[in-house]
Amino acid sequence: MSVQDAYQLLYIIVLLMLGALIAVMLIRSVTTKGVMERILCVNMLSTMVICMIAILSRMLNEPYLVDVAVIYAMISFVTVLMLSLTHIPPGKKRARFMAARREGGAGADGRRLEGKEPEAKAADGDGKRA
Amino acid sequence: MMEWIQFIATAVCLLAGVFAFAVAVIGVARFEFVLNRLHAAGVGDTLGIFLIVLGCVIAAGFSLDALKLVLLIFFMWFTSPVSTHYVAQVEYFTNRQLEKYVRFIGEAENGSDTDGDS
Numbered sequence: 001m002s003v004q005d006a007y008q009l010l011y012i013i014v015l016l017m018l019g020a021l022i023a024v025m026l027i028r029s030v031t032t033k034g035v036m037e038r039i040l041c042v043n044m045l046s047t048m049v050i051c052m053i054a055i056l057s058r059m060l061n062e063p064y065l066v067d068v069a070v071i072y073a074m075i076s077f078v079t080v081l082m083l084s085l086t087h088i089p090p091g092k093k094r095a096r097f098m099a100a101r102r103e104g105g106a107g108a109d110g111r112r113l114e115g116k117e118p119e120a121k122a123a124d125g126d127g128k129r130a
Numbered sequence: 131m132m133e134w135i136q137f138i139a140t141a142v143c144l145l146a147g148v149f150a151f152a153v154a155v156i157g158v159a160r161f162e163f164v165l166n167r168l169h170a171a172g173v174g175d176t177l178g179i180f181l182i183v184l185g186c187v188i189a190a191g192f193s194l195d196a197l198k199l200v201l202l203i204f205f206m207w208f209t210s211p212v213s214t215h216y217v218a219q220v221e222y223f224t225n226r227q228l229e230k231y232v233r234f235i236g237e238a239e240n241g242s243d244t245d246g247d248s
Contacts, residue, residue: 003133007189010141014182017148021155028159036164036221043213044158044171048151050206051182054199055144058186063195070202077209084216088223098223 011059018052039083046076136188143185150178163231164221168214175210179203 022045029041050069057065089097150173157170183203190196222228 003137006137007140010137010144014144014148018151021148021151024155024159034164036217037167040164040167040171040217041158043210043217044154044174047175047179047206047210050202051147051151051179054183054186054202057195058189063193063198066195066198066202070198070205073202073205073209077213080213081216084213084220087220094223 008059011055014055015052015059018048018055022048022052035087036084039080043076043080046072046079050076136191140185140189143181143188147178147181147185150174150181154178164225165218165232168218172210172214175214176207179206 025041025045025048029038029045032038032041050073053065053069053072057063057069088094154170154172154174157173158167161167161170180203183199187196187199190199
């Protein structure tokens with residue numbers, strides 16, 4: 001068994017493990033409730049995809065895949081940033097946004113609160129949450 | 131012999147990175163509140179990607195490929211706390227049932243009528 005075969009076996013094992021973790025994260029991002037929970041799960045998933053691309057660049061011995069990993073990291077960052085900024089604006093707009101939402105009732109998160117009610121009731125059941 | 135030492139270092143780094151990712155995924159999948167999940171996701175975003183990309187750097191040796199991988203580590207270290215910060219900020223500003231999960235220390239000291247919850 002040469003070193004190259006050992007490297008290939010190691011990369012395949014690590015890629016299979018990361019694939020299983022990505023499958024768990026994908027299922028969890030569908031079955032969970034709420035908006036930010038899903039965004040967080042997708043962010044976690046994209047981090048593991050970046051690691052998979054970095055390992056794949058070593059496995060196939062093609063250095064340009066590292067550039068793909070860097071671009072994927074940038075796209076993931078911008079995605080999370082934009083999806084967060086659609087819920088609440090940054091800077092000086094935030095005070096006006098919060099005041100308008102306090103006066104106007106439901107606002108931007110009306111649908112989200114309805115989705116969150118059963119989870120909060122279920123969380124009260126175990127009694128261990130602080 | 132030197133190649134095998136390099137291979138063992140790579141294997142240790144990659145498997146430790148996968149272990150860190152497994153811890154992060156278990157935490158994100160099993161916690162219910164978002165801020166608890168952020169705490170678990172931070173393990174994978176910093177330690178997991180550092181260990182896995184460090185394993186790739188050791189496997190690559192001295193080359194431009196390794197330099198770009200180090201650049202990837204630093205890019206993820208700068209961007210993942212920012213995205214985590216924004217997720218926590220949105221949760222803080224839009225979740226109206228935050229008192230069920232979070233205890234506000236400043237408000238507990240100011241208003242004495244809020245004791246008894248959580």
